[in-house]
Amino acid sequence: MTEHTHIFNSDDIDNLEQRYRANLINCVSGFKSACLLGTTDGTTNNVAIISSVVHIGANPPLLGMIMRPHTVQRDSLENIKKSGKYTLNHVHSSWVDKAHQTSARYDKEESEFDAVGLTPWFSNNFSAPYVAQSHLKLGLTVEQHFTLCNKTEMVIGRVEELFVKGNTIADDGYIDIEALGSACISGLDSYHSTKRIAQYAYAKPNEILKQK
């Protein structure tokens, strides 16, 4: 039961070739959310794939994300710092190719929306661009922004707007993001759809776990 094909200790990991280590470690965190980050400098609308979105809390409604300031994410981060506003848009399984193509290093003046064939959409009360094609869209205002121990940056935003397509919200507030077609990511470049195994009721000690 505890036989392992691959074993890595700290030294093994340190000694890996850089690209191999990047692929390996990007997989070990498990499946990740596939979102497009929408920002603007007022002239060019920027959209970038992001896989580091994490739930921080529901009340107030807060999401976090990890950003790399010296990468292709630089323009998005600059726009967020200046405006304090950004959108997160679930990637749909039918256009993961367009979502991944936003990771190419386009010039700052070129909109990834145009380059990859996605459409910016603006709500009445929010300055950052949404992705029209997305079935779940969030508009966020920066609540906290700081640098982590490895010089990456964590941005925590408060959800100001939420748009959901289809009849996918249950009576208890659960959004069926599988029915909505939301994709997930493993590693740096693999996209997946999902298949529900089970949804469970609240677990209690010494009681048989019930499905919802």
Next chain:
Amino acid sequence: MTEHTHIFNSDDIDNLEQRYRANLINCVSGFKSACLLGTTDGTTNNVAIISSVVHIGANPPLLGMIMRPHTVQRDSLENIKKSGKYTLNHVHSSWVDKAHQTSARYDKEESEFDAVGLTPWFSNNFSAPYVAQSHLKLGLTVEQHFTLCNKTEMVIGRVEELFVKGNTIADDGYIDIEALGSACISGLDSYHSTKRIAQYAYAKPNEILKQK
């Protein structure tokens, strides 16, 4: 293209019934990693489902997670604070029920391993318990630990050990966590397996995106 069935603004979200809001906001971050967090106080081995693991960086190899100090996660967090060590173990699609059952509020002296039918396993050089049944196991040492704006805590750990079952690591370091059977989570209580849509090569501007 931009018709939405459900629209929530800030006030709408603030005015939702608490449980409804918790379900709703826990879904909007997208699919989440399903991991079991293993800790010990030296006597009782603790294991707890966690869905907030996030990639922080590959060099050094760092993962983050968000913890709620006043919930069922309290014992895990205490163990981490005292020992500085914890494990993260991918949840396999075939025993998501056992993984979810760890979220029940067991007494501090009762091991969730025994209660749900999972097996603690120890490597030679690491004090925290792994989940024997897991196909991907990580041993981590706390690198940074701090409180966020909503009083949740973020723990960043450095990967000291990695154990992987099966022949699931590609030549470039990518671990096929789908072939490994790793599950993912939506909302607070829904578990999913995955189906690969595509894996893409590095994206470049003005070049057709290639599959790997």
